[in-house]
Amino acid sequence: MxxxxxxxxxxxxxxxxxxxxxxxxxxxxxxxxxxxxxxxxxxxxxxxxxxxxxxxxxxxxxxxxxxxxxxxxxxxxxxxxxxxxxxxxxxxxxxxxxxxxxxxxxxxxxxxxxxxxxxxxxxxxxxxxxxxxxxxTALGLESxxxxxxGDTLQYEIPAHPLNIQGTCHGEVIGGNLSILISLLGSKSDIDYNGKILFIEDVGEHLYAIDRMIRALDRAGKLSTLKGLLVGGFTDLKDNDIPFGFSVEEILLAVVSKYHYPVVFNFPAGHIQDNCALRLGGKVYINCSSSTKIQF
The missing domain is CATH 3.40.50.10740 (Murein tetrapeptidase LD-carboxypeptidase, N-terminal domain)
Known part of the structure; x- marks a missing residue:
């Protein structure tokens, strides 16, 4: 790149x-x-x-x-x-x-x-x-x-109980989940194979997140990833009859079968921290008792 x-x-x-x-x-x-x-x-x-x-x-x-x-x-x-x-x-x-x-x-x-x-x-x-x-926050601005x-970007975040632990390194891609879905099959769609995917979103219904992650999976985008970084999913909405699953549960229901590291609560997205990522660059992830990430 x-x-x-x-x-x-x-x-x-x-x-x-x-x-x-x-x-x-x-x-x-x-x-x-x-x-x-x-x-x-x-x-x-x-x-x-x-x-x-x-x-x-x-x-x-x-x-x-x-x-x-x-x-x-x-x-x-x-x-x-x-x-x-x-x-x-x-x-x-x-x-x-x-x-x-x-x-x-x-x-x-x-x-x-x-x-x-x-x-x-x-x-x-x-x-x-x-x-x-x-x-x-000062953290977001400094990042x-x-x-x-050109300074090294290093983040250490507390372990989430639903993380899938492991280590991986590779090229990081992604961004807003709704936009990723809107680009499927377009001139701006890319090859996800062997990449580490970052996703975040704001203001969506829980059922819509379920639909979008399943759409990515059915399009063959998730099966050959090296890892998944999940940022902020904020200001979420539910229906009168609750959907019944958290964002973490929605995502894991789709990606856990692939056995790569999954990191929740990465501080990026529509949040005050919104820490920087160099998309297209290499990222190193060590997800264990805490998660260490370096770009």
């Missing part, structure tokens, strides 16, 4: 909104990124609005494209997620990144870009975005800095 050069003080980075429009200014994020010695350039979409989107599809495409094409820009950070990335993904020419790779950063709806880049063999960063920075500047 192609890895972009890590950032250094003085580098220019861009913030653009490829999906939903911003609700409030990004003063905290700009201040933080600037404090790391970065020169922050704002895209036209940052102040744009068209229905729920950060400008028209055309504007969002142009904004993203100009930052891909500008070789002085060393990283592109999505200001927020929401919905809209899939509306522009096929109009963007990512080929300049094959000769001049740069970090694409974000999570949630930005999983569309992460998967597309992984299909092309380019690493990216799943991490906090400007819209979520004001509510982030973003480390991911951008």
């Amino acid at each position: 192609l890895q972009a050069p890590f950032l250094k003080a003085g580098d220019k980075i861009a913030i653009t909104c490829p999906a939903k429009s911003l609700i409030k200014p990004m003063d905290d994020a700009i201040k933080l990124l600037s404090s790391w010695g970065l020169d922050v350039i704002l895209g036209d979409t940052v102040h744009a609005k068209f229905h729920q989107f950060a400008g028209t599809d055309e504007l969002r495409t142009q904004d993203f494209q100009r930052f891909i094409d500008d070789q002085d820009i060393k990283a592109i950070i999505a200001a927020r997620g929401g919905y809209g990335s899939v509306r522009i993904i096929d109009q963007i020419d990512f080929s300049p990144l094959l000769t001049h790779p740069k970090w694409i950063v974000g999570f949630s709806d930005i999983t569309v870009f992460h998967m597309h880049l992984q299909k092309m063999g380019i690493q990216s960063i799943h991490a906090q975005m400007p819209a979520t920075i004001p509510n982030s 973003l800095r480390k991911a951008l500047f």
